[in-house]
Amino acid sequence: MDLFKRRLRMGGSILLPLIFSSPLFADVPVVDLMAKPVKQSSGYVAKPQSVEQRLQILERKIGNDALIDLYQRLDALQVEVQQLRGLQEEQGHSLEGVKQRQRSLYVDLDQRINNLQKELKQLSVPVPAVAGSPLSQSIVDNNASGHGEGGGLAANGSAVANSGEGVAIGSTGVGVVVPVAPTTDGVVTANGAVATTTPPAPVNPLQEQSDYQKALDLLMAGSYEEAIAAFSSFLQYYPNGEYQMNAQYWLGEAYYVSRYFDQAIEAFSQVIADKTARKRPDAMLKSGYSFYEQKRWPECRELLQQLIADYPQSTAAGLAEQRLQMLRAANL
Template identity: 25%
Template sequence: MKRLLPLAALLALSSAGPAHAGLFDDTEARRQIMEMRQDLENRIDATSRGQLELANQNEQLRGEVARLRGQIEVLVNEVESLKQRQRDFYVDLDNRLRKLESAAVQPQAAQAADPAAESAEYEAALNLLKNGKHREALTAFEAFVSKFPAGSFTPSAHFWAGNAALQAKEIASATNHFNAVLGKWPNDSVAPDAMLGLANSQQAMGDAKTAQRTLQSLVERYPTSNAAQAAKQRLGKR
């Protein structure tokens, strides 16, 4: 009996050894699982934050695009409005000039070689200008004044050529055409507006002092004209 006790103790120790080792293995496995879970959760959190930041950036970009589209739409509307005002200005000014010229055109028309052709070419050039085709209009008006140097519409053609040249940034050409009106037809109905155009040309060339003197001369030479009223506003007079 005494010999059996050590044997039983030995068996108990041998059986407890594997159980204790298994306990440590399970704890290590649990620790690794917890670490893996924490790492996965950290990655998920980082991904979520990244997606949220990306969503915010996308929202900001969409807002910026919408804002830019709104600005573009406003600019397009302003350009179209400016073009329409410019066309209306040309039509209104041309109508006023025609009323002033009507008395002079009739007697001169009989002397023209082909008054119908003159009128047609003048209208064609004027339509180019009304449609914003400034360089084409300038070319057409210059061809007109060359073909009809003493025609009924020649003073007006020079005036409109000056305006077309001014819009096309051909300042020297504009100056020449406005001076042609003032030099050859100072009493024509377009002369006051030609002098105003000359002042605009001088201003465009950076010669503000000469432009101011031209405006003053306009007020003195054609005091009752609409151009003189515009000149007074530019000069700050009432």
């Protein structure tokens, strides 16, 4: 009996929980764990930024502006560098042009010296000095021009008026004897007019050669102002002499080396006008050089091209071609 009661209590203890726990076996709702929960509007307001955060944002913005400014400065520097390079190239080209002109001048001078030496070798006749020649006293002392009331004194102390010569004082202060026709009384008026004149004496060929050589020696010695005066005097005294055209050319040369380019062009033009003159190609070359120095590019180009066309085999034509190449290289 006791055994039966114990088994009954044991069975009841097992069945009673099963009876009262039936809701536990109801359907359980399915939940999608992958679905995101939907937030409902709750009137969210952004949290105010702190001072530190604002400073950081401002620093980033300033940093961007500084970077942009740096790029702009770099671009400006690149432009300036390009401009400087262009100027450097232009200066280098100009310097090369100067060097080329110097080389051309040296070559031309050397050629002329050689030609002059050949001419001197051909002059084998000694030339005696003749007193009273128009260039025998071509250069007088500066102080001599102020002595006496009737005119200057030559170096030997004789009166210039009595020797048939006049004294011309140039801009350099150097007295140069300018020949005038001899007079019956030896008087020359203040304005250069001669009182009573007599026919001029015949030209002495030896004296003409001597006077020409003296003027040429002044030029070769670098006394350009005195050479200009001497050649001018020579051309006045021997207008139709044997050395007239050569003297005309060397007068232009003296003007050219003295950088009197207008006067040089005028002197060379008289040589160029004579198509039979032996110095014509050289006169055309130096006249073209004078135009070049004056930056008169069209006249320079035209004259040098004419020189090459007229004398294609001459040394002057080769130098003219070099100068034309310089003009083409500089787009002038």
